[in-house]
Amino acid sequence: MEIVKLVAETKAKISKFKAEGKTIGFVPTMGALHQGHLSLTEASVKNNDITVVSIFVNPTQFNNPNDLKTYPRILDKDLEMLSEFEPDLIFIPEVEEVYPEPDTRIFDFGELEQVMEGKNRPGHFNGVAQVVSKLFSYINPDNAYFGQKDFQQVAVIKQMTKNLKLDINIVPCPIIREVDGLAMSSRNMLLSELERKNAGKISETLFKACNLVPDFGVSQLKEWVVTEINNNAYLEVEYFEIVDDTSLKSIEKWEDSNNRIACITVQVGKVRLIDNISL
Ligand SMILES: Nc1ncnc2c1ncn2[C@@H]1O[C@H](COP(=O)(O)OP(=O)(O)OP(=O)(O)O)[C@@H](O)[C@H]1O
Ligand SMILES: CC(C)(CO)[C@@H](O)C(=O)[O-]
């Protein structure tokens, strides 16, 4: 496990690995690691000769300055956790290293970014694309691993890879959950004890919703989920959408899509959490 902070050094190491014919797996993260991140790292270590994990809290994807300020940063613990799978390189750049000058690129993802997280976090996916395209250019991976918890992010990254004609295989990985079902997230550690306890209601409701599909219409189910969660005093639904998993277009009747995904964002006190489930 080697820590690298500079882009030039990273590129030089990658060139050497490539010259040796080695395959490169890449796991981009913002740190404050948990088992979700480790599952991506494990998949990469298993399927590639070399694994690079990046830890970088990317300022350009935060639409809320307070969210950026409070985002958890616990590098020592992150390194200890990563030692379980021993990725070869850990890339931890400073902000000035990635953005020696402001990135003014505007990416166009069409309708993909006009719904859900795109609509509710203006500029978020443009910032994600800025940093991921930069990281891809330094690391030049064969395979890049992303969690399905950020379902829309996976769709956006796939589209970006296609638009930029990059020969990188985007590997979506399943959501890892806590014992009570709450999707693991770095932001979970910002919850108070009571908020954390009540946050389990989010996934509990999504799992129940799955079983109600045969008996409920789409709008009836949407209403049920929102009411059920909002009835909990600690939780407030920001949006709940049922969409086709490829176009991310909202569906009105079950027959509108064979591959439906229900995506939710819930405000828990000051913390904003996302989750989704295939219906
Ligand atoms: N519970 C999870 N299961 C699987 N993958 C996950 C999970 N949580 C995050 N990931 C993935 O890990 C990668 C890095 O995500 P990130 O560092 O933002 O962590 P995070 O826990 O999603 O943090 P937050 O949600 O607080 O931003 C992303 O591809 C993300 O989808
Ligand atoms: C992909 C990513 C590391 C880019 O900053 C981030 O959006 C995340 O952690 O999901």
Ligand code: BAL
């Ligand atoms: N996991 C997505 C990163 C973010 O919330 O900014």
